Amino acid sequence: MxxxxxxxxxxxxxxxxxxxxxxxxxxxxxxxxxxxxxxxxxxxxxxxxxxxxxxxxxxxxxxxxxxxxxxxxxxxxxxxxxxxxxxxxxxxxxxxxxxxxxxxxxxxxxxxxxxxxxxxxxxxxxxxxxxxxxxxxxxxxxxxxxxxxxxxxxxxxxxxxxxxxxxxxxxxxxxxxxxxxxxxxxxxxxxxxxxxxxDIATAELIKYATNSFLATKISFINEISALCEAVGANVNTIAKAMGLDGRIGPKFLHAGIGFGGSCLPKDTMALVKIAEEKGVELRIVKAAIEANQNQRERLTQKIIKAFNDKIEGKIIGILGLSFKPNTDDIRESPALYIIQSLLNKKATLKVYDPQAMENTKRVFPNIIYCSDAYSVAKDADAVVVVTEWNQFRNLDLERIKKLMKGSLFFDFRNIYDPVKVRQSGFSYFSVGRP
Ligand code: NAD
The missing domain is CATH 3.40.50.720 (NAD(P)-binding Rossmann-like Domain)
Structure with a gap:
């Protein structure tokens, strides 16, 4: 054929x-x-x-x-x-x-x-x-x-x-x-x-319903992560226990900085529009979109608050630019939102990603592009893990700490053990974990 x-x-x-x-x-x-x-x-x-x-x-x-x-x-x-x-x-x-x-x-x-x-x-x-x-x-x-x-x-x-x-x-x-x-x-x-x-209409809708459901799952656990922070509970343990329930399943239940990419943000918004045009309100999908935006804002505020709002001139290192690992796609990537928000506050940004630097250079030509995680850390006041590439999962924390000027470590994908990071001398911030 x-x-x-x-x-x-x-x-x-x-x-x-x-x-x-x-x-x-x-x-x-x-x-x-x-x-x-x-x-x-x-x-x-x-x-x-x-x-x-x-x-x-x-x-x-x-x-x-x-x-x-x-x-x-x-x-x-x-x-x-x-x-x-x-x-x-x-x-x-x-x-x-x-x-x-x-x-x-x-x-x-x-x-x-x-x-x-x-x-x-x-x-x-x-x-x-x-x-x-x-x-x-x-x-x-x-x-x-x-x-x-x-x-x-x-x-x-x-x-x-x-x-x-x-x-x-x-x-x-x-x-x-x-x-x-x-x-x-x-x-x-x-x-x-x-x-x-x-039939054709059903097939067309299956795709949007699937992506909107996945987005909802992510937003759900991210909202729970905010509650965990307020009450001192651990969202990773909650997600694990929830995921062991066969009716729920473990996938798409990782708390983090929220969903990005070329599909979930676009498809959730499109589904809301499709429904609106037919006079149907999709409240849950709308809430998932809103919760996703809120999570980005909330975690970016964590960085700003850690500097008591005095972030002008501070050097912030960003690890990961793509919207998820193993791609160079930066469409709707949370990293772009964080970078723009910190640039608005006049911070200096140093960044590294194994694959997505070229695409990011087109959006932010004037930030500092580094050759690896350690050169990002050099002289930085804070380091932020935004994308959970494998090579960021097991960094030499002692070396990072020595290279940095400051000691703030933001892990927005919950890939580090809080105890170990703190033992290395960092002030450690993750998502929904004490
Ligand atoms: P993309 O932007 O990577 O690729 C689209 C390509 O179409 C581009 O190379 C563009 O040059 C080409 N193109 C545009 N107009 C053309 C024309 N008139 N003639 C010939 N080529 C033309 O997009 P993508 O990420 O591959 O997504 C494509 C579709 O698949 C979208 O509807 C998307 O929602 C859907 N989708 C994407 C993914 C994903 O993970 N990227 C997954 C499932 C579904």
Whole structure:
């Protein structure tokens, strides 16, 4: 089978490379020429563990190719995935401009029956909208089907998530489209991946409901962390005990600085908007968004208060810039919020991240970029762990302490043992732990 993936970002590239690995012939399309030129040489435009090997192998075996020509890709493919971005608009709703633009381009180039699949996260009703756009822009009379196949991969473990998903969701209107999608995903049948076959609207909503539930879980434990601080309880122990309850489960129950990234903040806001447009109020999702913002503010205030509000000229070291480990993605990263808030108070910022420095330089060109955690610590009045990269989990605390001017250590991912950090001579602040 030949397929096309339009939009070669985190989702599109992983999807394309993994389908090629399954033995499918894949053409990945992007309008970003520079990105495509790099990819043709096997250079991955972002950091994602394991992806480079798969891309290089499938390029070599000629199952994977890259182009800016959507016409050629559509012509030779039976299934066409739309995997372009759906960023938030100012009011929180999803911006569908890229999706609609691609739908028009696909329509103009359709020469035979095609299955057009939305992999991008799109509001309910978008599948039908795409159908209308394609009908209106067709230049030849050809049959087609629309499918919603939302993606659940996580940046940082995207390849593994795609190859071994918890489930595959397929929303379709025709038996033929379902059969083609099942055929495409056949390798996952062998590992007994559950398939949820449903209508398009339900599939579209599954993605938003899932992400909003995950966001709610994080915000829930973060609110509990604030209460823990007020009463002297330990949120880690509470989360552990809660997670042992099979009805709750342990995942997404780690108290910290809150969720970021390109999905949870955007998808929660979009779901609230989708519901509002239909006259439905999603109070819990709204509260999860508010609690997330509150957690960022509350923890940033912890730093400012530790300096009795006199933070001007203080040197603050930030460890971790990406919104989570194993990615270079800084979209909606809590680190950006902390940096901006401290810059507003005229602090001096020294930062380090194993992968996300280049992206951060575009946002904050004038802060100090360091080569590792120890150079961040040098002369710093405070050090703040924002992203729990493995290399920050076991720092030489004695060495950090000696290098620093001050002794404040903020651990906003609860990765250190409070007793040990304090024994090293630090004033230690974590999230929801005595
Ligand atoms: P991204 O910004 O990394 O990539 C989008 C790509 O689409 C870019 O390379 C851009 O140049 C390209 N593009 C835009 N318009 C185009 C056009 N007209 N023709 C060809 N290419 C075009 O985005 P992403 O993170 O991969 O997300 C894509 C979608 O998948 C979003 O809807 C997102 O919500 C969803 N999603 C993302 C993740 C994730 O972890 N990143 C997970 C699940 C779902």
């Amino acid at each position: 030949h397929i096309a993936i339009i939009g070669t970002g985190y989702v599109g590239l992983v999807t394309g490379a993994c389908f090629a690995e399954f033995g499918v012939f894949v053409t990945c399309v992007d309008k970003d020429m520079e990105k495509i030129e790099k990819l043709k040489k096997g250079i991955i435009p972002f950091y994602e563990p394991g992806l480079e090997d798969i891309v290089k192998r499938n390029l070599k075996e000629k199952r994977l190719k890259f182009t800016t020509r959507i016409d050629e890709a559509v012509n030779e493919s039976l299934v066409i995935f739309i995997a372009v971005g759906t960023p938030p608009r100012g009011d929180g709703s999803a911006n569908l401009d890229y999706v609609e633009e691609v739908a028009k381009e696909i329509a103009k180039n359709m020469n035979s029956y095609k299955v057009i699949v939305t992999k991008s996260t799109v509001p309910v009703g978008t599948g039908l909208k795409i159908k209308e756009i394609i009908k209106k822009n067709l230049e030849k009379s050809v049959e087609f089907d629309i499918v919603s196949n939302p993606e659940f991969l996580r940046e940082g473990s995207a390849v593994e998530d795609f190859m071994r998903p918890n489930r595959v969701v397929i929303g379709a209107e025709s038996e033929q489209a379902v059969a083609i999608m099942k055929d495409l995903y056949r390798p996952l049948y062998l590992i007994e991946t559950p398939f949820v076959i449903t």
